[in-house]
Amino acid sequence: MRSASLTQPEVRGQILATAERLFRAWGYAKTTVADIARECEMSPANIYRFFESKAAINEAITEVLLTEVEQKAEAVVAEQRPAADRLRKLLLEMHTFSCERFLKDTEVHELCAKAMREQWGVIDAHIRRIRSIVRGLIAEGIKSGEFAKADLDFVETCVNNAMLPFCHPQIVAEQFAKDHKRQAAAMGEFLVRALKG
Amino acid sequence: MRSASLTQPEVRGQILATAERLFRAWGYAKTTVADIARECEMSPANIYRFFESKAAINEAITEVLLTEVEQKAEAVVAEQRPAADRLRKLLLEMHTFSCERFLKDTEVHELCAKAMREQWGVIDAHIRRIRSIVRGLIAEGIKSGEFAKADLDFVETCVNNAMLPFCHPQIVAEQFAKDHKRQAAAMGEFLVRALKG
Structure with missing residues (x-):
């Protein structure tokens, strides 16, 4: 071209x-x-x-991929459904996307794993955006009375950490063989129950 | 010698x-x-x-380190205290140990990260033992009435996954700068509340 x-x-x-x-x-x-x-x-x-530099190209490619994840997350959170359903779906979709991108495409996996190991700026910005999306969803659930009243900083930190094993490229690659999708669904349910209090 | x-x-x-x-x-x-x-x-x-082979030496060194983690976990679980206190302490101690070993000693970190990436047999055995220790603690808490009745497979899987970001060498290395110890304490509290139901 x-x-x-x-x-x-x-x-x-x-x-x-x-x-x-x-x-x-x-x-x-x-x-x-x-x-x-x-x-x-x-x-x-x-x-x-x-x-x-080539590193800057690399970082920009990673950013495109991460933006795709964020758009998927935002789309789930914007659905007109109970917050509990959206939280369960969010975790499963992010897990499925991670499996597709990181497991079928080892070059993409290596790129993202490298980005995370080396703590590129794009990763930090991505984590902040995902955390903010999850925080918004929890806040909505608390406001509507679906989730119990709680310290938003506290529950957001915990929910995001609990979701991490299902989205992190390294963990997804290590755990995939071990019925990880069932475990992702279980975690969604566990978090919903914990948030309902 | x-x-x-x-x-x-x-x-x-x-x-x-x-x-x-x-x-x-x-x-x-x-x-x-x-x-x-x-x-x-x-x-x-x-x-x-x-x-x-050198790889076999490597695996044996990793096993010694992992056995040390398991012994620490067993010691916490054997304490005469409420199950909730032991679960909080278990998460914090495993996190502290991971930080000490993986962050101050990059060779040990690389050895364990390599073991996990390549899914050595010693890692699988270690994960099974840690899961079983955590499972025993939760079962005790349910039996004594401290934790709500629950499907043990379900809660054990979720609690172990939620603890993973605080013990996994790669995650500990990536997240350490970001007040991860406070987050580990928050997760311990979150899990105890979820288990109490």
């Missing part, structure tokens, strides 16, 4: 899509900025106008 | 202690079986009589 007729955000998107495709095909380590430039039919210098 | 006068288990212990010391000093990757043999003043062939 020639980039001459594209807007700046479109070129950025083109570079990211190409980089992601090469990472999946060849692995992250073996893909160079020159490879990405050649596939995009542009010069490496042009790539560097958009991303200062 | 000469090994001629030692029993077989003592020689095995000597090899493990020496290997662990070298792994900490030089790193796991840089330490060879020949290095360990030289430090033990024995031949590499003699090492191989006890451990078939």
